[in-house]
Amino acid sequence: MTFPQHSPPPRRVSPGGRSWARWIVVAAGLAVLVVSLIAAVGPYRQTTEFREMMACERSGGGCFGAEGGTIADRRTYTTTETTTHTDADGRTRTSTRTITHHEITWQRADGTRQARDVDARFYAKAEEGLATLRLWRGEVVGVEVAGGAAWFPPEVKGSLAYWLYLAFIGLGVLLWGLLPVRWDGVLMLAYRAFCWTAMGFLPVHMAADALAGNLGTGLALTAEIVGCLLIAAITGTMLVRSLTRRRP
Structure with a gap:
């Protein structure tokens, strides 16, 4: 069967x-x-090395290289940021806000220029003219003017x-x-x-x-x-x- x-x-x-x-x-x-x-x-090793250099700079100063430069330009501009949030229940909410940016442009000794956003307090002090550029591995990571300084991540x-x-x-x-x-x-x-x-x-x-x-x-x-x-x-x-x- x-x-x-x-x-x-x-x-x-x-x-x-x-x-x-x-x-x-x-x-x-x-x-x-x-x-x-x-x-x-x-990148991790270099980033932590930069952090140690920043700690050294805050404690005593003079840890980064220095180069003479100038503040070549400065401006403010605004952007609009739209944010969409979705909660756990699937409901979507949208909000819009206007952001004011403060930008300076510096010029190095070789003529190259670079622009970066800074905070409003440093922007008020960074008049066009002479400045000291702080260097790390040949890259500008800080700008100093009379009475203030701005630092940037590498x-x-x-x-x-x-x-x-x-x-x-x-x-x-x-x-x-x-x-x-x-x-x-x-x-x-x-x-x-x-x-x-x-x-x-x-x-x-x-x-x-x-x-x-x-x-x-x-x-x-x-x-x-x-x-x-x-x-x-x-x-x-x-x-x-x-x-x-x-x-x-």
């Missing part, structure tokens, strides 16, 4: 399940994470933030491959990717600022931390809810 043979239903391939696709995602995320962290080693801080952020993205891809997340469409994948990248953007850049000794102080730092935590909490909640929602 023979019994009818029933073939098992095909197993659905998903990055969160036990399938070849899952391991491809895990390998890709791990590769991005490792490569990014290795690439961040050099370009390597931006490189550090880039590699750390790429490592954060790689970590997200790795977790997506390891966790039992069911595949429920490209739109949900894009939504979760947005939540993850938005959740880590400000913390990564604040970490790079901290390593460079470039964090603000007082109310400015408090507002930055509160804003960072608020955005991370909102986007993190959105991500968790999308992962735990019940399928129809």
Whole structure:
């Protein structure tokens, strides 16, 4: 006597399940994470070296190189910033504010010019004329005029933030491959990717600022931390809810 043979239903391939696709995602995320962290080693060392130089400058001064220069131009301009917030219930709110920027342009001995935003107090003191440019690894990181100084993070801080952020993205891809997340469409994948990248953007850049000794102080730092935590909490909640929602 023979019994009818029933073939098992095909197993659905998903990055969160036990399938070849899952391991491809895990390998890709791990590769991005490792490569990014290795690439961040050099910028990390240089950024922390700059922070130590800034500490030396605050304690005694004269730790950076100096070069004569001039304040060639200065101006103010305004920009409009529109911010959209989405709360945990999916409600979207938009706010707009006008920001006034104070910009100075300095000129080095070789004739090259560079413009940077400064705070209003330094802007008021930085009349056009002679200035002392402070150098680190050949890069202008500070401008001194009579009665005031403005300091700027080095370009390597931006490189550090880039590699750390790429490592954060790689970590997200790795977790997506390891966790039992069911595949429920490209739109949900894009939504979760947005939540993850938005959740880590400000913390990564604040970490790079901290390593460079470039964090603000007082109310400015408090507002930055509160804003960072608020955005991370909102986007993190959105991500968790999308992962735990019940399928129809």
